[in-house]
Amino acid sequence: MEEFSHPQPVLKVRMRPDLCLVMLETKIYMYSIDNGFAIAGQVEITPNPTGLMALTRCEDTFVLAIPHSTDSGQVMIKTQIDGGDTYLDAAEEPLRCLELTYDGRFIAAVSLPGKHIRIFDTVTKQMLHKLRSSFKNELVDQVRFSRQGDSITLLTPRTLHSWIINL
Numbered sequence: 001m002e003e004f005s006h007p008q009p010v011l012k013v014r015m016r017p018d019l020c021l022v023m024l025e026t027k028i029y030m031y032s033i034d035n036g037f038a039i040a041g042q043v044e045i046t047p048n049p050t051g052l053m054a055l056t057r058c059e060d061t062f063v064l065a066i067p068h069s070t071d072s073g074q075v076m077i078k079t080q081i082d083g084g085d086t087y088l089d090a091a092e093e094p095l096r097c098l099e100l101t102y103d104g105r106f107i108a109a110v111s112l113p114g115k116h117i118r119i120f121d122t123v124t125k126q127m128l129h130k131l132r133s134s135f136k137n138e139l140v141d142q143v144r145f146s147r148q149g150d151s152i153t154l155l156t157p158r159t160l161h162s163w164i165i166n167l
Contacts, residue, residue, distance in 0.1 A: 002037045004029075011051030018059045023051050028066070030081055041081040046070070052095060056104035063104025063122060067095045073111050077122055079104075088125050090118055097140050101149040106167050108152055110140045117143065117154060119165065133161055 008024040015021070019040065020031040025047055032040040046069055054065040062081060068074040073091025075098065078084055091111035099108045106128070108119050119129040131152070133140070138156040145152050153162040 004031075004037075011048070012053060014053060014055040016055065016057050016059060019055075019062075021053070021055055021064070023048065023053055023066075025049055025051075028053070028064075043078065045076070052098055054098040054100045054107065056100050056102065058103045061104045063100055065098050065100055065107055065122075067098075070094060073109065075107065075109060077107070079122075086125070088120055088122075090120060091116070097143040097154075099143045099145055099152075101145045101167070102147050103149075106145070106149060108143050108145065110143050110154065113139070117152065119152070119167070128167060129165055131163055131165075 012023040018034050022029045028043040030041040031037045052067055056063045064078040065075050068076045073095055075088045075090045077086050090109035093111040096112050097110040107122050110117050117131040120127050140154050142155040149167050151164050
């Protein structure tokens with residue numbers, strides 16, 4: 001068993017078989033599970049009070065996506081634990097949800113109020129799909145790709161929407 005203390009409250013934790021990411025409001029700690037939870041890296045980030053982030057689940061690639069600011073729809077995409085930062089203008093409004101495909105090749109971004117779901121290629125930054133939801137005055141709680149990346153689902157407190165997509 002491992003136990004960690006952090007100088008700020010932990011907002012979110014993301015795990016995959018080789019990594020554990022712990023998000024604080026202004027920093028992300030990356031722990032290597034393969035190396036007994038040794039620190040693999042740290043990322044200083046702009047304030048992220050909601051703890052919004054997405055991480056690839058595939059061990060063969062590293063892609064991390066986090067909002068670049070709280071008042072725009074820009075996303076910072078990291079493709080390496082140290083460095084590899086690129087930026088994507090995913091929406092005009094602040095972001096509500098982010099999700100990466102299993103391999104990190106595609107990202108879905110949902111902004112406030114959640115009427116549009118934009119899907120981008122994380123390498124070319126090209127928008128591939130802009131899906132429109134019929135949610136009325138409901139915030140999107142989650143967005144999830146299927147493992148194969150051929151469908152996407154959005155969840156609100158009362159509604160579930162799914163689309164078949166071609167990426």
